[in-house]
Amino acid sequence: MAFWADIDADYVLRYQQWHNCEHIPERVSIPGFVEGRRYRALDDRPHFLMFYDTQDTSVLSSEAYMAALNKPTPWTREALTHFRNPTRDIFSRIAVVGRQRKFASSYITSLRFDLLDEGSEATYAERWVQAAAESENVERVRLYKADALIGNMGTSERSVHGGGPGKQAYLALIEESAPPTEAQGPISRADAATGGGAQRSSEEINRYWLEIAHRKGDGE
Template identity: 30%
Template sequence: MALSGSAVLAIWNGIKPEAEDEFVSWHVREHIPERVGLPGFRRGRRYVAVSGHPKYFNFYETDDTAVLSSPTYVERLNAPTSWTRSVVSNFTDTSRTVCAVSFTHGLGDGAAIMTLQLSTTLPREVFARNLDELSSRLMAEPGIIGAHLLEGDANAGGQATAEKALRDRPDETASWILLIEGVDAERLAALDHDGLLSDALAAAGASADLRKGLYSLQYSLAQNQVATTLA
């Protein structure tokens, strides 16, 4: 469906092989419910790679970017649970970006998502307009059900926290992120047959250093589901 709220926290990460089972359990049993239960968080989703790197992609939809620097959220980041400490210390290749939603299109949720980390030399308004036009064309393709453009905020989420200190190196960030949802990974992969999507992104003003991943949905949790569970 169209994204809920006007901001997204977008995260990619790998995990050391010996900690993967623990990561999968922790993420769905503790971490995502904990985050989605915080004020201003609306939904969390986790995906696993069909192709691309790192292995996992997850994101949280929030009311606005202020939620992601709020005292309540920062307090949580500075008081990780013992399970969080155990798991996050095994993260690898982490990318974490606070984003404003530039546009969001779609109805319903896709079983798979293509992630495109982009940069450009164009003015932000021009680039966003070009990608909106491209996304409208993509949405007309069979099996494509959503397209969302996120603009990274380089000044948000950069503060040092206890949780961030657990990771093996400073987090990477993305300037722009285009998310394309589809009914399955095969439909999404077909968008870039013979490099057609890459060429279209270049024509829209995307620089050559784009990073693409194709991911399958593993878990999704909305704020009202957490509230129902706790009631």
């Protein structure tokens, strides 16, 4: 599950306290959740990417998770009213190159996009991801496809923040050990190797630095 949102500037500290101290630990404790992370926009705007890794997408429609979504804590209800321009998507992973490190990657780029030709999905899953992963400082590249059926489910939390699925079907997460750059970065490298840029539409690129990561077993 990936969630992009701006946070009211005067609420950012309170939001970080809520997310660090209550929300991520609560979510990661749910059966099937593996890890939760939050990244902040590299230019320090109050724009954040929050995401959770789960054992599979069925966890995100499980009884335990739906119970949490439909009975938010008072602090959660408060925090969600300060989300602006929210987008929340459920994804299934279709490709990965690289490995998860002991510590979460310090930087991440999210590339959301559609494909002009669905037949080019195989190119992305096989060649584009590999080419992006061969770039300097890249630790792991993951490619996902949205699961609209689960993503569109209505919950009490959604009725507060108002965020639904984004318009793009695909998400690439590029994890790096150094600040990502646009010029000569992994996206440019992969596009040059595969012609991938010509295959994309409706793309959104955001670059972030890590604020917090909490993995199952870290104090659980």
